[in-house]
Amino acid sequence: MTTAIIQSAAISKHFGSATILNGLDWQIMPGQVIGLLGRNGAGKSTLLECLLGLRETDSGAVRIYGEDVSQLSDATRARIGYVPQKSDLFEWMTPRQMLAYFKALYPRWNDAKVDGLLARWGFDKLMQNKAISKLSGGEQQRLSIIRALAHDPELLVLDEPVSALDPVGRREFLRELIDGVIERGTTVVFSTHILSDLERVALDLAFLKDGRIALQGRLDELLEGARRVVGPAALLDKPLVGELRRQRAQDGTVSVLTCGGVGHGLPAGTAGVRVEPLSLEDLFIEVTQ
Amino acid sequence: MKAVLKDYWLVWRMAISARSRADVLILGFTAFLALLVAFLVMLMKDDAMLAAGAALRVAVGGAMMGWLLYFVPGAVKLNTPAVARLVPRLRRRLIESTVLAWSFVIGFATLVSLGTKLSPALVLLATGTWIAAYGLGQSGHRAGSWMQVGFASVFFFSRSLPPALVDGIQHGAGFAIAFLLMLAFAAYALQHMFMNGGERHYVAREAQALQLERTSVDGQFRERRQGRFDASLYRWVLARDSAARDSGRLLVHLLGARNHWVNRAIVLVSILALAGVALLVVHARAGAETQNLIRDIGWMFASPLLLGAMFDTEKRNVRLKDTAGEQALLRMAPPLPAGAPAFNRKVALALLRTALVEWAMLAGAVLCVGVMTGASSANLFRQACLCCLTLPLVGATLRDHAHRSGLLGWRLLVGFALSLLASFGLGLVLERAIGLPFTAGAALVSIVIAALLVAKGFRRAETAPYAFPAGRLA
Numbered sequence: 001m002t003t004a005i006i007q008s009a010a011i012s013k014h015f016g017s018a019t020i021l022n023g024l025d026w027q028i029m030p031g032q033v034i035g036l037l038g039r040n041g042a043g044k045s046t047l048l049e050c051l052l053g054l055r056e057t058d059s060g061a062v063r064i065y066g067e068d069v070s071q072l073s074d075a076t077r078a079r080i081g082y083v084p085q086k087s088d089l090f091e092w093m094t095p096r097q098m099l100a101y102f103k104a105l106y107p108r109w110n111d112a113k114v115d116g117l118l119a120r121w122g123f124d125k126l127m128q129n130k131a132i133s134k135l136s137g138g139e140q141q142r143l144s145i146i147r148a149l150a151h152d153p154e155l156l157v158l159d160e161p162v163s164a165l166d167p168v169g170r171r172e173f174l175r176e177l178i179d180g181v182i183e184r185g186t187t188v189v190f191s192t193h194i195l196s197d198l199e200r201v202a203l204d205l206a207f208l209k210d211g212r213i214a215l216q217g218r219l220d221e222l223l224e225g226a227r228r229v230v231g232p233a234a235l236l237d238k239p240l241v242g243e244l245r246r247q248r249a250q251d252g253t254v255s256v257l258t259c260g261g262v263g264h265g266l267p268a269g270t271a272g273v274r275v276e277p278l279s280l281e282d283l284f285i286e287v288t289q
Numbered sequence: 290m291k292a293v294l295k296d297y298w299l300v301w302r303m304a305i306s307a308r309s310r311a312d313v314l315i316l317g318f319t320a321f322l323a324l325l326v327a328f329l330v331m332l333m334k335d336d337a338m339l340a341a342g343a344a345l346r347v348a349v350g351g352a353m354m355g356w357l358l359y360f361v362p363g364a365v366k367l368n369t370p371a372v373a374r375l376v377p378r379l380r381r382r383l384i385e386s387t388v389l390a391w392s393f394v395i396g397f398a399t400l401v402s403l404g405t406k407l408s409p410a411l412v413l414l415a416t417g418t419w420i421a422a423y424g425l426g427q428s429g430h431r432a433g434s435w436m437q438v439g440f441a442s443v444f445f446f447s448r449s450l451p452p453a454l455v456d457g458i459q460h461g462a463g464f465a466i467a468f469l470l471m472l473a474f475a476a477y478a479l480q481h482m483f484m485n486g487g488e489r490h491y492v493a494r495e496a497q498a499l500q501l502e503r504t505s506v507d508g509q510f511r512e513r514r515q516g517r518f519d520a521s522l523y524r525w526v527l528a529r530d531s532a533a534r535d536s537g538r539l540l541v542h543l544l545g546a547r548n549h550w551v552n553r554a555i556v557l558v559s560i561l562a563l564a565g566v567a568l569l570v571v572h573a574r575a576g577a578e579t580q581n582l583i584r585d586i587g588w589m590f591a592s593p594l595l596l597g598a599m600f601d602t603e604k605r606n607v608r609l610k611d612t613a614g615e616q617a618l619l620r621m622a623p624p625l626p627a628g629a630p631a632f633n634r635k636v637a638l639a640l641l642r643t644a645l646v647e648w649a650m651l652a653g654a655v656l657c658v659g660v661m662t663g664a665s666s667a668n669l670f671r672q673a674c675l676c677c678l679t680l681p682l683v684g685a686t687l688r689d690h691a692h693r694s695g696l697l698g699w700r701l702l703v704g705f706a707l708s709l710l711a712s713f714g715l716g717l718v719l720e721r722a723i724g725l726p727f728t729a730g731a732a733l734v735s736i737v738i739a740a741l742l743v744a745k746g747f748r749r750a751e752t753a754p755y756a757f758p759a760g761r762l763a
Contacts, residue, residue: 054617074623082621086614092546104531105622
């Protein structure tokens, strides 16, 4: 049996009276590529920070590579790459200085990869010697990604890594992620709002809602199995197979969201009932609303 | 008319709302000071009219200070390039209210000077020009800041100004010309404070934003652009530390380039060079009496430099608060120890080493000035003891950074005052008990206080959560 790389059990986190994580259980297996989805303020960044031990949880436990997250050994930390949401970091340094600084902190550093990425992502000599504070948001984000990839991490955690990138930058990043990271068997967890990117890269999706993982599964299976069943209340009064959410409209019709329910438990061709397939965006709205 | 007044009120409220609780501060401070002055005047002179007059002057003075410290920076901030072009009425009202307040302040200052030894004409010109320079400085124009410094020097050396010049600008044509020049300068300052949008405004906005940031306590310690020389020196230090792969030394770079000790060294060397040149000039030109005076008490003038230790402590606190994102990346870096106690000890050690190096540089600079003034060995010893009195400040660097970050503010002041009190009190006791010189005793007590604070800081580090990212549990 394969051991999970990240194991979180019943983790909770509160900020004042607000509950951000509510007894969340989550496991990330080796080689998984998971897209973490959730609405603004759902707690995606907090979850990623708790998983890396950057924030203390109020209860529960997190283990990475079998080690308690508050006591990660040097060797384990060297296996992790992290791209935080904020990318204007070490802004008083130049990209060259910042990369040399982090190279001094890591036992393994792939200079060829760094140089290749710098060249491919448009960091010419001039830009490499310009203060990070003077770079655009997208350039800072690309630099942050280069820093996180430079030590060839086995676990890559990215917090909204493409939010400041233009479509070309996003495509280049995704190509790098697929060719240089995912194909090497790296485990990747990343949060994003850009659903089209997820469809290109993520093999698994996890939806965060009310402090828990509300839905998780393989992207293709989720999309294949997700349906919206709409019909009169009288026909849809009983819970359907794979039912996730139910809503009653003012005109008396009921809309039921199901996922993975083969046939939904309704007799085939039930009159007055409409079954609609869902896009990823529909699914996102339905699950996180 | 009512609508115009309403506009002015709105503009005032908008401008001062840039700083939280500004209205409470202005009103509270002014009322307190006015009542205190009235009470003291009544106590000493027993004259109700005199007390009311004094209180009124203080109240107007307080309102003026409020206008200068809160309204002017707030108004400059409000007039963004977009506002200037899209809401011209707001810009117009900002200009009008600034001109009105400026006229009122110089009118009031001139009135108050009537019947005193001060020349009303000079007061009018000086107040008007100084406020215009202040406004220009607040809008990020360097000339404004330099003019304010220049004004302070003119005030300091007023006696050495040619009497004919001073007399000339107080009367007749001289006054008229000076007045017109003041108006022209005020108009230029006003135009720079409230630009009319466009490319020039966008360019000036960066300097304005920096200047506005400087008006806040936190903002004074933010990372800023380095000079070419500072940058090249920092580049060398960073390259050296990166090559050495010493995680303790690398940790210190979190504080930023401007706040690295190497920058402090540059500033101190510059101050020492300036002091050296000034002393050489004095040696060459001043009489024997002045030279003796410098030898006897010159060393004391370097002592205020020691207050830099307080600013250094706050600077580190603000920088640690501002670099929480960078700290998250360092937490994940392999060479830093696992487990909060070991990690915190490493951070505390790096911060303590920086604090001690900066303190030693300050103390060294102060003693250097003492040596340059030709102070006697007894005075140099006193100066060294004074330096030791600020040593407990290095202990303030060691905190539970996870729970508390940012400025210590009044807590640092109170703590420092208590440490001084204890040092002086016990210094006196040691002098009486064992005949140890008072300053040496006080210095010794300060060293013991510093050692106790450092030991306490390290004990706290053992039990506190991970120090980084700072302020996450605040």
